[in-house]
Structure formats: C-alpha cells, structure tokens
Amino acid sequence: MDILEDILQKEAKKSEKYKTTDVEKNVELELDLGNLLALDTNDLNLQELKSHKEKYLLNLARDNTQLLLNKLWDLPSERREDIVVAKLPAGTLRLPREKPCPKPKPLTKWQEYALEKGIKKKKKTNAVWDDIVQKWIPRFGYKKAELERQKDWVLEVPGNADPMEDQFAKKAEKKKEKVSKNEFQRLRNIAKAKKIKVPKEGLPSVANPSSDLLNTAAKVARVSTASLGKFQPKLPKEKTLKENVIAPKRVKRDHSKISSIDEKSSHLKIIDSILGKKPKLDIEKAVNRQVFQEQHE
Amino acid sequence: MPSLQRVQKPTTRKGKKILLAKEPKVFEDVKKKLFLTGRKASEVLRNCSKDLYKLSKPHAVILSRKNDILPFENIVPVENLCRNNDASLFFFSTTNKKRPNSLTIGRLFDGRLLDMVEFCINDYKSFDQFTASIPAETKPCLVFSGELWEQSQELAKVKSLLVDVFRGEVIDAVRLQGLEHVIMFTATNDNILMRSYQIQLKKSSTKLPRVELEDLGPHIDMVLKRTKFASEDLMKRACRTPQEAKSKPKKNVSKDALGTTHGRIHMGKQKVGTIQTRKMKGLKKTAAEKRVARKSKKAN
Numbered sequence: 001m002d003i004l005e006d007i008l009q010k011e012a013k014k015s016e017k018y019k020t021t022d023v024e025k026n027v028e029l030e031l032d033l034g035n036l037l038a039l040d041t042n043d044l045n046l047q048e049l050k051s052h053k054e055k056y057l058l059n060l061a062r063d064n065t066q067l068l069l070n071k072l073w074d075l076p077s078e079r080r081e082d083i084v085v086a087k088l089p090a091g092t093l094r095l096p097r098e099k100p101c102p103k104p105k106p107l108t109k110w111q112e113y114a115l116e117k118g119i120k121k122k123k124k125t126n127a128v129w130d131d132i133v134q135k136w137i138p139r140f141g142y143k144k145a146e147l148e149r150q151k152d153w154v155l156e157v158p159g160n161a162d163p164m165e166d167q168f169a170k171k172a173e174k175k176k177e178k179v180s181k182n183e184f185q186r187l188r189n190i191a192k193a194k195k196i197k198v199p200k201e202g203l204p205s206v207a208n209p210s211s212d213l214l215n216t217a218a219k220v221a222r223v224s225t226a227s228l229g230k231f232q233p234k235l236p237k238e239k240t241l242k243e244n245v246i247a248p249k250r251v252k253r254d255h256s257k258i259s260s261i262d263e264k265s266s267h268l269k270i271i272d273s274i275l276g277k278k279p280k281l282d283i284e285k286a287v288n289r290q291v292f293q294e295q296h297e
Numbered sequence: 298m299p300s301l302q303r304v305q306k307p308t309t310r311k312g313k314k315i316l317l318a319k320e321p322k323v324f325e326d327v328k329k330k331l332f333l334t335g336r337k338a339s340e341v342l343r344n345c346s347k348d349l350y351k352l353s354k355p356h357a358v359i360l361s362r363k364n365d366i367l368p369f370e371n372i373v374p375v376e377n378l379c380r381n382n383d384a385s386l387f388f389f390s391t392t393n394k395k396r397p398n399s400l401t402i403g404r405l406f407d408g409r410l411l412d413m414v415e416f417c418i419n420d421y422k423s424f425d426q427f428t429a430s431i432p433a434e435t436k437p438c439l440v441f442s443g444e445l446w447e448q449s450q451e452l453a454k455v456k457s458l459l460v461d462v463f464r465g466e467v468i469d470a471v472r473l474q475g476l477e478h479v480i481m482f483t484a485t486n487d488n489i490l491m492r493s494y495q496i497q498l499k500k501s502s503t504k505l506p507r508v509e510l511e512d513l514g515p516h517i518d519m520v521l522k523r524t525k526f527a528s529e530d531l532m533k534r535a536c537r538t539p540q541e542a543k544s545k546p547k548k549n550v551s552k553d554a555l556g557t558t559h560g561r562i563h564m565g566k567q568k569v570g571t572i573q574t575r576k577m578k579g580l581k582k583t584a585a586e587k588r589v590a591r592k593s594k595k596a597n
Contacts, residue, residue, distance in 0.1 A: 021505040035464055036438040036471070039456075041447050044485060057492050058510055061481040064440045065496060066508040072473060073505050085470040090544070095461050096535035098328050098385035099321035100407050105302070190302050 021070060023063045031071055034091030038068040108189040164253065319383055323541045327466050328404070330357040331384035333375070335391030336365055341398050342390035344423045348515045349388060351424065352463075354433060358382045368401050369523055372410045380408050386462055399522065404461055406527075406535040412458050413525040419488065420518035427514040429495040435478045436465045438496070443484040452484055454526050474498070479510065491517040 030039040040060075048056040075086040107115065114120075127136040130147065137147050155167040191198045198204055201224070203217045218238065223229040298313065301320075307313040330353050332346045350357045366374045368389050379387055389401040396417060403413035424430075439460060446456050463480055476496055483490040495513045498506035527535070549561040582590070 018501045019499070019507045021501045021503055021507055035460065035467075036436065036476070037460060038438070038440045039446060040440065040442045041444045042442075044443050044483065046485070049483075049485065053490075054512075057481065057483060057490065058494070058512070060442055060483070061440060061479060061492060061494055062508055062510045064442060064481065065438060065479045065494075065510065068438055068440065069473075069476065069496075069498075069508055070505050072471075072476070077473075078470070080470065083472055085472050087470050088468065091467070093457070093460060094536050095457060095464070096404070096406055096411060096532060097325055097537070098404075098406065099325070100534075101537055101539035102321040102323060105300075187304065190304065193302055 021066060023066050025063070025067070029064060029067050031068060032092045033071060033075065034089050035093055036068070036072075036088075037091075037093060038064050040064050106193045109185070109192070164251075323539050324467075327356045328386050328461065329382065329384040330462075331379050331382050331387045332357065332359040333366075333378060333387065333389055334360070334363050335367070335389060336363060337392050338363060338390065339392040339398055341418055341421045342392060342400060345400065345418060345421055345515065345517065346388060346390055348424050358384060368403070368413060369415070369525065372403075372413070375403070376405065376408060376410060379405055396522065400519070402458060402462060403525075404458060406531070410525070411527045411531065411535055412454065414455055414458055415522040415524070416489070416519035417522050418517060418519050420516075422514055422516040424514040427512045429511045429513045431477045431495055431513065434465075435475065436468065436471065437463060437478040437480045437493075438476060439463060440479060440481040441484070442481060445484040445486070446482075449484075451521075451524060451526075455489075455521065455524070456482075478513070488518055488520045491515070491519070 025040070025042055027040075027042050030041070031037070032039075044060075045056065072086060075088065077084050077086045079085075124139060127138055129135075130137045132151060133147060138144055152168075152171075155171065157163060157165070157167060161167075188198070196204075203213070203220060206213060209217070218235075222232050225232055299317065301307070301313065301316055303316070307316055330350075332350055334342070334346075346359060350359050360378065364374065364378075366389070368375055375387055375389065379385065385405045387401075387403050387405070389403070390399070391401075392398050396415075398418040398421075399415055400418055401413060401415045404411050441456055441459075445452050447453065459482060479494050479496055481492045481494070483492070493513045493515060494510035497509040497511060499509055501507040549563075551559050551561075553559060
C-alpha cells in the first residue's frame with residue numbers, strides 16, 4: 001500500500017511540474033491538417049479583447065495552436081532520409097490555381113503519321129566517328145560545322161553539272177532551303193495546334209493591318225507569278241527594295257574566262273549563219289510559174 | 298525537352314527552360330508574390346511590405362518605383378506587371394487622405410484578376426520590434442479565430458485569400474519539430490487582427506508537447522474596406538483540378554483490424570478437368586474401366 005501511495009504521489013507531482021496540454025473549448029475547432037489550418041468559431045471575449053488585447057490574443061493563439069498540434073502529433077509518421085516526419089492528409093480547403101489545367105498538346109503532322117505507321121524514334125549516339133579526321137565528332141553543333149568547313153575546302157563537280165556552276169553557293173542554297181522548309185513546317189504545326197486557319201496562298205487576313213504587313217503582302221503578291229515577278233509592272237508609288245527580293249538568280253557568264261580561240265570560233269559561227277543564209281527555192285513553184293508565163297505569152 | 302507553341306523560338310537553352318517553367322503544370326509550385334507601390338508611399342506600408350517580403354522570400358519580388366495605378370479602377374497595369382514577373386499574388390500599397398495606409402491584396406488566375414481585397418492598416422508592429430526569430434521559409438500554422446470567419450460570406454472569401462497568401466508550399470509530410478511559426482487572424486466586427494508568433498515546444502506529462510508562444514511579428518491591425526470578388530463560375534473554373542492530380546482510390550486492397558493488408562486478385566475460370574498434373578500410372582483407367590465408363594455415358 002505504501003509503495004502504491006508513493007507512486008501515486010510521484011505521478012501527481014510530475015503532472016504538477018508540467019503544464020497541461022488539454023484545452024477546453026465550447027465549440028470544437030475545424031481543422032484542415034493538410035494546410036496546417038485551424039478555424040475557431042467560439043465567441044471572442046470582447047471585453048478582454050478591449051482591455052488586455054495582446055495578452056488575450058496570445059492566450060487565444062496558444063490554445064488554438066495547442067489543439068492543432070495535438071491533432072498533428074496523432075498523425076502516422078515515417079522516416080525520410082533519417083528524419084522522422086508526420087504524413088499529412090490532403091488539404092480540405094479548395095484554393096484556386098494560379099494557371100489553368102495543362103491541356104494535352106495536339107500531335108504534329110509527323111507525330112500523327114509516325115503513330116499511324118508505327119514508326120518509333122531510334123536513339124542516336126551523341127558522337128559520330130569521322131574517318132577522314134580520325135576523331136569522334138558530335139552529331140550537330142558548332143564543332144560539326146567547323147569540321148564540315150574543313151572537309152569542304154574542295155567540292156567535286158558532278159558529271160552532269162554545268163562546269164561554270166558555283167558548287168559552294170549551290171550547297172549553301174540547299175541548306176537555306178532546308179532550314180526555311182523546316183521553319184515553315186514548324187509554324188504550320190503551331191497554327192494547327194492553335195486552330196488558326198492559314199490560307200494556302202498569300203498572307204492571312206488581319207482586321208487592321210500595319211504598314212509593314214501591307215508592304216510584305218504587296219511583295220509576296222508581286223513575286224507570286226510564273227516568272228517570279230520579273231515582268232510585273234510597278235505600282236505608281238511602289239519602291240523596289242533590293243533586300244529580301246525573291247527573284248531568280250541570274251547566271252552571270254564570266255566572259256573573261258573564255259579563251260580567244262573559242263570566242264573567235266563562236267563569233268564566226270554567228271556571222272556565217274547570218275550571211276550564209278540562202279533563200280529557199282521551191283523548184284516546183286518556180287517551174288509552174290514559168291509554164292504559166294509561157295502559156296500566156 | 299517538350300516543345301513550346303511559340304512563333305519566335307528562344308535562342309538559348311536557358312531561355313527555353315525559363316519559358317517552360319512558366320507553362321501550366323499539374324502540381325503547381327508556390328505562388329509568387331509581387332509588392333508594388335501606388336502614387337504615394339508611407340512608412341508603415343513600406344515596413345509592412347518589407348516584412349511580408351522577408352516572410353515570402355524567395356518567392357517574392359518588390360518593385361521599388363511608384364506607379365500611377367488605381368487597382369479598383371483599372372487593374373490591367375497590375376496584371377501586366379504580374380505577368381512580367383510571373384507572379385499570381387500582389388500587394389499594392391498606397392496612401393492618401395481618404396484612404397490612409399491602404400494595402401490591397403489580390404490574386405490572379407491565368408493572368409487575369411480573380412479576387413482583390415483592400416485593407417486599411419491602423420496599427421503595425423514590425424519584426425524589428427520583437428526579439429524572437431525563425432529560420433527562413435518555415436511553413437506557418439494558420440489559425441482563424443472568431444465566428445465571423447464562417448458566418449459572413451465576405452469574410453469567408455477573405456479567409457480563402459489569406460490562406461492562399463500565407464500558406465506557402467503545399468507539402469505532404471512535415472517534421473513536427475520544425476513547426477515554429479503560427480499566424481493568427483482574429484475577426485471582430487470592426488477589424489481584423491493579424492498576430493504572428495514563434496512556437497516553443499515544452500515538455501509535458503503526456504507525449505504531446507506543451508505549446509508556448511512568443512511574439513514574433515509582424516502584428517497588424519487592419520480594417521476591411523473595398524472588395525472585388527470573382528464570379529462563381531470563374532472561381533469554379535480556377536479551382537478545377539486536372540485528372541492527373543485527382544487521387545484514385547486503390548481498389549481490391551483492404552486492411553483488417555490487426556493491420557495486415559489483404560489484396561484481392563481476380564483470376565479467370567480454371568478448367569479443372571484439363572489441368573496438367575503429375576501422371577500416376579497406377580491411377581490410370583484400365584481398358585475395361587474405360588469401356589464401362591463409355592457404356593454408362595451412352596446410356597445417359
């Protein structure tokens with residue numbers, strides 16, 4: 001019996017030493033543990049609020065926080081990276097997002113085709129072995145461009161090509177066309193995704209076009225003929241701009257590079273063909289005319 | 298990297314990453330705050346903005362210049378500034394004779410105004426006036442006291458805005474020893490009182506800790522003035538969660554009283570008669586037995 005009394009006394013002392021964690025409230029708090037939120041709908045003691053404002057608020061906050069933390073301590077805990085954490089449930093208060101829900105992006109023209117045919121992307125290596133230079137060169141980028149420039153110090157003229165053609169310019173032109181085609185296809189995909197209708201020919205119509213837009217439209221219209229605008233008469237106040245003009249490339253023959261023998265022979269050929277022109281003689285007609293004249297003499 | 302639906306492509310990889318970060322996501326990051334001043338600033342408002350900025354670092358931006366904007370008349374300049382800084386919460390402070398020390402707190406959805414509330418600050422006590430301190434980026438516990446938060450429709454919406462502002466990051470687990478900050482909002486008939494305290498956990502006779510609070514700051518006494526709330530359907534649209542964010546309940550898994558997890562697997566119908574088993578020659582039917590079985594079958 002003595003031992004029991006001792007234990008009970010000890011326990012009573014212990015609980016006296018520490019302050020209680022219980023809080024009494026008329027109305028229970030509405031807790032949203034996911035957001036660490038507590039709503040206390042009990043009446044405020046307005047008199048105390050007026051007289052001892054800060055003290056009253058501190059005690060009120062302490063009580064409400066105690067209740068909130070009591071509930072938080074009851075949550076299941078787990079260990080994450082050597083730290084014991086309490087797993088919070090999902091928040092009940094529905095708060096608005098800052099941006100709308102992400103919409104799935106529509107497939108591009110190529111992606112649809114690949115899906116239909118079952119074409120899967122092949123994983124490509126980062127670097128490619130180049131035999132000429134005996135090095136691993138990246139598949140794209142400035143290092144590859146540098147290497148290509150070094151390798152292209154000479155370009156072969158193919159068998160059926162014009163010997164006077166600039167192969168370097170031809171190569172550059174091809175690359176430019178590829179890039180612009182890719183850009184066109186990218187913009188077409190974006191227009192399809194945003195459901196913007198783009199006309200097949202010409203520029204899309206705008207409600208209030210700016211002067212830049214109108215100039216571009218005039219340029220595009222001028223060049224949209226079979227001869228790429230070469231024989232198109234100019235409008236009264238139209239300015240011909242040298243830059244960005246879509247015109248055919250004139251093949252300039254460099255006359256200084258032809259030998260004198262070849263030049264002489266080609267010139268003589270022209271002269272011979274002009275002076276050597278003999279009138280065509282229709283013998284049958286001549287004979288018939290002679291016979292007619294003799295008959296009527 | 299996913300593609301951007303933009304006519305003008307970003308020229309650098311870093312630029313592309315920044316643009317991709319601004320795209321809408323399934324699970325959103327912390328809302329960024331923008332602090333700006335109107336035609337005239339005041340000492341109180343400047344301190345208030347600075348303190349709230351310190352609480353929200355690094356997800357906050359302070360604009361130092363004064364702007365000739367009146368949010369309740371034309372909100373478009375504020376929307377533009379928020380769009381440039383990728384912020385969806387703004388704190389607009391002005392002061393004039395008619396509305397001294399007015400702080401307008403608002404939130405945006407999809408670059409357009411959602412809610413806006415104007416408070417008039419009567420009394421303000423900054424961080425510096427108190428000795429306590431907490432580490433940066435601590436998630437606060439929020440307490441709303443007073444039955445007005447539930448009874449009044451307007452205050453319920455104000456509560457939603459305040460939670461959005463002070464909530465911080467959305468988390469699924471918390472280190473209990475790290476709960477150091479609590480903010481309490483008390484609503485009386487005249488004003489709203491904001492008090493901020495540091496939580497100190499003391500020993501108690503039970504396993505639950507005894508909570509003691511110490512004044513941390515800022516302490517703000519404010520009066521609710523003008524409000525501009527979103528229409529019901531706009532709010533509904535803004536609160537929509539994408540399909541991927543909705544948690545689907547796991548079917549066919551249950552836990553019994555002892556804590557063991559039970560799972561149900563659905564199998565197809567088994568052809569018991571034709572299961573491949575070990576052949577036991579002694580149990581095989583003899584020719585005579587087979588004849589008998591055939592005869593009985595014919596009879597049936």
